[in-house]
Amino acid sequence: MTLPKSVPGNILRGLAWAGVLFLIAPLLVVIPVSFTPERYLSFPSEALSLRHYETLLFDRRWSGGILTSLLIASITTVLSVVIGTLCAVGMWRIGGRRMQLLRLMILAPLIVPSIVHALAFYKSWIDLGWLDTVWGVIVAHTTICVPLVMITVSAALSGFDHRLEYAARSLGARPLTVLRRIILPNILPGVVSGGIFAFITSWDEIIVILFITARKVRTLPQTIWSSIMERVDPAVAAISTVMVAATLAAVIIKLTLAKRAAPQP
Amino acid sequence: MYVFFVLPAALLLFFLYLLPLARILMISATDGQGFVANYGAVLTSAPIHRMVWTTVEICAITTVATLLISYLIAYVLLQVSERTRMWMMLCILVPLWVSVLVRAFAWIAVLNNSGPVNSLLQYTGLTDEPVQLVRNQFGVMLGMVHYMLPFGILPLYAAMKGIDPKLISAARALGARPFTAFRRVFLPLSLPGLYSAFVIVFIFSLGFYVTPAILGGGRIVMIAEYIALLISQGYDWGIAAALATMLLSVVLAVVFIAGRFADWDSVLGGSRR
Numbered sequence: 059m060t061l062p063k064s065v066p067g068n069i070l071r072g073l074a075w076a077g078v079l080f081l082i083a084p085l086l087v088v089i090p091v092s093f094t095p096e097r098y099l100s101f102p103s104e105a106l107s108l109r110h111y112e113t114l115l116f117d118r119r120w121s122g123g124i125l126t127s128l129l130i131a132s133i134t135t136v137l138s139v140v141i142g143t144l145c146a147v148g149m150w151r152i153g154g155r156r157m158q159l160l161r162l163m164i165l166a167p168l169i170v171p172s173i174v175h176a177l178a179f180y181k182s183w184i185d186l187g188w189l190d191t192v193w194g195v196i197v198a199h200t201t202i203c204v205p206l207v208m209i210t211v212s213a214a215l216s217g218f219d220h221r222l223e224y225a226a227r228s229l230g231a232r233p234l235t236v237l238r239r240i241i242l243p244n245i246l247p248g249v250v251s252g253g254i255f256a257f258i259t260s261w262d263e264i265i266v267i268l269f270i271t272a273r274k275v276r277t278l279p280q281t282i283w284s285s286i287m288e289r290v291d292p293a294v295a296a297i298s299t300v301m302v303a304a305t306l307a308a309v310i311i312k313l314t315l316a317k318r319a320a321p322q323p
Numbered sequence: 324m325y326v327f328f329v330l331p332a333a334l335l336l337f338f339l340y341l342l343p344l345a346r347i348l349m350i351s352a353t354d355g356q357g358f359v360a361n362y363g364a365v366l367t368s369a370p371i372h373r374m375v376w377t378t379v380e381i382c383a384i385t386t387v388a389t390l391l392i393s394y395l396i397a398y399v400l401l402q403v404s405e406r407t408r409m410w411m412m413l414c415i416l417v418p419l420w421v422s423v424l425v426r427a428f429a430w431i432a433v434l435n436n437s438g439p440v441n442s443l444l445q446y447t448g449l450t451d452e453p454v455q456l457v458r459n460q461f462g463v464m465l466g467m468v469h470y471m472l473p474f475g476i477l478p479l480y481a482a483m484k485g486i487d488p489k490l491i492s493a494a495r496a497l498g499a500r501p502f503t504a505f506r507r508v509f510l511p512l513s514l515p516g517l518y519s520a521f522v523i524v525f526i527f528s529l530g531f532y533v534t535p536a537i538l539g540g541g542r543i544v545m546i547a548e549y550i551a552l553l554i555s556q557g558y559d560w561g562i563a564a565a566l567a568t569m570l571l572s573v574v575l576a577v578v579f580i581a582g583r584f585a586d587w588d589s590v591l592g593g594s595r596r
Binding site: 070071073074075077078079080081082083084085087088091099100101140141142144145147148149151152157160163164166167169170171172173174175176177178179180181182197198200201204208232233237258261262264265268269279282283286287290294295297298301302305306308309310312313317 | 324325326327328329331332333335336337339340341342343344346347350392395396398399400403409411412413414415416417418420421422423424425426427428429430431432433435437438439469472473526529530532533537546547550551554560563564567570571574575578
């Protein structure tokens, strides 16, 4: 089934390309803006300048934000990968109707609008004394990231043969041994992609952060947010360029690997 | 034994997620002057009515536009050569993974009064004055459609890939014209994918905070930002919690009603790859 090489077929293709370019083009516009020598948003007219990249490195608001975000996202990733993987494996083994309710509860953070759980965290974190602490952010982010890991690991488990687990168990292996020696090596891609999801989600998260942190904890998204809201600072273009370049590299690597792994038809 | 595997997640989500959420629902019924006063205020207040209409209007237009464009792109994606598909996928996946803040900022860089679009408009002589493109409803909807498109394209593409192309060939062989074969065979088979794309795009748009807040510039306020403003300025927890509860109810209703027709397997299976 291919589009006919006719006028309507060409129009469809042209429209689709227009849509796809609409997706990528704005992200490329930030690149020249980041090299402007001015203090306001503009395209560099003559000389290029790296001053906004220097800001990222030497201004405490930016460098501190990057380090805080790295710390929070790393710990969140480890916690949610461990908790989410264990849970997915447990639910896969236990199965049955009772697990459906639990699955629904654990997937809730994916459905509930962020603003609603941001309010919820704020109210309860006040009482727990976790407001404006790194720990408070990590806990909140972990509850949001566990379902992401659950989904990717459950998907990987659905392609895994139950009988391998039975065989290991009947030969006397205990559940933790089975998990470590039999299950984990087989579902590793699911665990890794769950971890990547979790890291990116925590790294980019802003809405909960706006509610549960104030001055002591400043993450990168918070610095970006206040820079956009107060005065549009070209340093945002510099960090955006870095993030777009990193994403571009990651997606190219992933697409190349997927192409190599795909069975040739 | 495997119960202990499930326990950490169950306890964490129950005590530190569901209970805090339940407290918000409780607050909407008890805080301030109580249930009737809070929900009454939501139902009768003129500013809240305006805000709800703005939200519904933007959300509806965004969802319809996103689904139309997504369907087109997913359909073409299915038909192009392997090489072209890689390029198109690159353009779809990069925005998907880039931070929502960066994407909203990029639109400010593109659309502001001295940005490339306005420069082009003035250079070509279409306008003399810069045209206001952001900090209004147009900017918000543009930014939202841009954010939602990958979430519409990917589930639709995953679902369309599962449709047997031989069915279309059979319809054509039996004498159906291309458009009839599409309308009577392909379109109905792609509906489950369309439903899952609809659920994802609609619930994201309805509770969207970041993009409307940045591109609306305080002039266009949707429900999520409105709730945040109530908390940060007025400390009106009762009304904020009532709005949050209503937002949550609508989202859950959409998920459970429209979600029944959706094709979740191909969506989740699609994310596996």
